[in-house]
Amino acid sequence: MTVTPADPDVRHFRTLFISDVHLGSKAAKADFLLDFLRHHEAETIVLVGDIVDGWRLKRNWYWPQAFNDVTQKILRKARKGTRIVYIPGNHDEFLRDFPGTHFGGVEVAERMIHEGADGRRYLVLHGDEFDVVVRHARMVAYLGDWAYDAAIAINVVFAAIRRRLGLPYWSFSSWAKQQVKSAVNFIGEFQKVVVEEARRNNADGVICGHIHHAVITEIDGIRYINSGDWVESCTAIAEHHDGEMELITWQTMASRPAAVLAVSHQMPAIETRERVGAEAA
Template sequence: MSAEQAPRHYRTLFLSDIHLGTRGCQAELLLDFLRYNDAETIYLVGDIVDGWRLRRMWHWPQLHNDVVQKLLRKGRKGARIVYTPGNHDEFLRDFLGTHFGGIEVVDETIHETADGRRYLVIHGDRFDVVVRHAKWLAYLGDWAYVSALNLNTGLNMVRRRLGLTYWSLSAWAKLKVKNAVNFIGKFEETLAQEAERQGVDGVICGHIHHAADHTDYGTHYINTGDWVESCTAVAEHHDGTFEVIHWAKRGEWARLPKPSTARAAA
């Protein structure tokens, strides 16, 4: 293991939009990330399990089970794990205030950094007007999104066998479409305003699969990204500073063992 690959320990890790139960989930990359990164507290910021897709078609390969077991193992070793459900795992909102496997389930929470700043931690779907007021359209959009991810999966199988790093076709296309860019901007502004309304220093959210860390709207806005397109997480260092980790861009993915035929077909 090189010095660059040595395990790192953070004060806090934030992960969202893993979408376990879908073919687009980059579970192998996430497992690689979890092997080399630990934290005192881990926030699961929604859409960890994709209940929408699982209701339509069951897809749960061993790698997805491995992700769950890896997170539970971190909890058993002393990490505090807090789960704020999103729209795809909204069934967990029936269990707010409970614990399962050592994981706390809350609708939203306030995280205090090492330097005393306070951040609203929330998935963010209730600030998405499509999800709130036109759920049928959200389901249609989900179908189109999954279709793009299936294409993306095939493309990256070829890239991986060529020794190239992961690249997201869907993320690239999304940022090229003006309406999508406008939606992202409006979402960020709305969440920043909610943080200001609650009197905190910033917000940490997920939902739109677009990692970010900025103060463009007057309040610190952080988005964790996802593990189907960008393969990103947010880390709080022990001094209270934040970092968006782009795991796929670091090249670890290209060095993972090539999948067996059985695993590739899972």
């Protein structure tokens, strides 16, 4: 009997954390995410909110085949034995009425405690409940959403030009956000508040999304991890089987097997990875 070896181009993890895909928005990088899912497997995949963008779908229905492909890929992984946990965010808040419900093998939860392979306990939640604008000024949030759409529209132009030049994807909106002092201050305050919530839950760390700013860092003795998004940065968090956490940026479609090989995050790359070991603190 011939034994077929495992696909060397597919990386295997204990857990993957993905958030802020915004299916329903023209800005969603569904093709990048689908390519990422083809090259990454995990025992558990946690969808950390805003996977579907209900706000935009209410305004203007947009659902191309690529969005179906991503949905079917996730459901296919569930059928093959991957545990899929969906933690709704503010853009897909309609799912918050169904905690504990299973849809096609996908489990819905308001939040969860993730036990890392290294023994660390992580509070996992989307994070919008700590965004004062979203909680207390919904109309202001919607207006900000429209302004964000304008920045994303500029992204589309930049992306088209860079593709023609053979350059990897680069996010104008993400860059612009980092140049605005108020946005930088908001990110810092958001991180502090979420870290305090993790501390109140006796957790060693927190994994969230919402603000589209991917990072793995330590804040006041608590590990803060944000999985980023698939609108601007195309990022995900991967937990290795020893508990090590890795931030993966999927910059360019992997058109050839070598595209998924590890490269330094300081170099232009098809995939960039930042790894934080279990011993780091």
